[in-house]
Amino acid sequence: DAKTTQPNSMESNEEEPVHLPCNHSTISGTDYIHWYRQLPSQGPEYVIHGLTSNVNNRMASLAIAEDRKSSTLILHRATLRDAAVYYCILRDRGGSQGNLIFGKGTKLSVKP
Amino acid sequence: GAVVSQHPSRVICKSGTSVKIECRSLDFQATTMFWYRQFPKQSLMLMATSNEGSKATYEQGVEKDKFLINHASLTLSTLTVTSAHPEDSSFYICSARGPLAGGHHEQFFGPGTRLTVL
Numbered sequence: 678d679a680k681t682t683q684p685n686s687m688e689s690n691e692e693e694p695v696h697l698p699c700n701h702s703t704i705s706g707t708d709y710i711h712w713y714r715q716l717p718s719q720g721p722e723y724v725i726h727g728l729t730s731n732v733n734n735r736m737a738s739l740a741i742a743e744d745r746k747s748s749t750l751i752l753h754r755a756t757l758r759d760a761a762v763y764y765c766i767l768r769d770r771g772g773s774q775g776n777l778i779f780g781k782g783t784k785l786s787v788k789p
Numbered sequence: 790g791a792v793v794s795q796h797p798s799r800v801i802c803k804s805g806t807s808v809k810i811e812c813r814s815l816d817f818q819a820t821t822m823f824w825y826r827q828f829p830k831q832s833l834m835l836m837a838t839s840n841e842g843s844k845a846t847y848e849q850g851v852e853k854d855k856f857l858i859n860h861a862s863l864t865l866s867t868l869t870v871t872s873a874h875p876e877d878s879s880f881y882i883c884s885a886r887g888p889l890a891g892g893h894h895e896q897f898f899g900p901g902t903r904l905t906v907l
Contacts, residue, residue, distance in 0.1 A: 713898075720793075720882045720898035721833065764832075776823065777884070777896055779833040 699765030795899035812883030818863035819885035
């Protein structure tokens with residue numbers, strides 16, 4: 678699986694949007710971009726995934742660069758409960774094959 | 790999303806004893822289950838992958854005789870830490886993947902089991 682690069686940490690204010698970047702310059706054509714987050718002392722939680730087009734769900738939006746070498750997870754209004762480590766992971770063939778290999782992720786802090 | 794449960798949520802044991810952790814997929818059939826380990830302030834490390842009815846595939850550096858994995862049914866996998874030692878103290882997380890509605894495969898994680906070996 679191709680490697681991703683994320684900032685170690687980011688800070689946000691409550692109720693403001695948060696943009697979490699991820700670089701994946703070696704992404705292959707069949708790699709899906711997955712985002713998971715992990716709250717303290719819990720298992721990871723699925724956030725969103727996409728291939729080429731931008732994606733929206735109730736939790737977040739995923740903006741994928743046209744060359745697919747980077748993506749951004751967007752939390753539209755951060756809450757204190759969004760404080761977590763966010764992992765950007767590439768996986769081949771949409772999840773039916775391959776394992777999720779976690780990097781260090783971005784630790785998001787949300788200030789009231 | 791689908792639900793994956795783990796039991797127990799935390800366990801404390803004496804050095805040299807064995808500990809079994811259960812992982813269940815509650816509302817879907819998990820054709821593949823994964824076991825991860827996470828040390829404090831570190832990321833998740835994949836230990837092994839198991840397909841229902843088959844032997845687990847272990848990642849490099851993970852001792853298969855120490856970490857016994859059984860995936861006997863489509864909803865249950867167990868991890869047994871044999872002859873546990875203090876260095877085995879960690880947060881163990883299972884994950885399950887299987888076909889959901891529409892044939893889509895997604896991977897869901899359990900809440901984790903905190904193992905402390907005294």
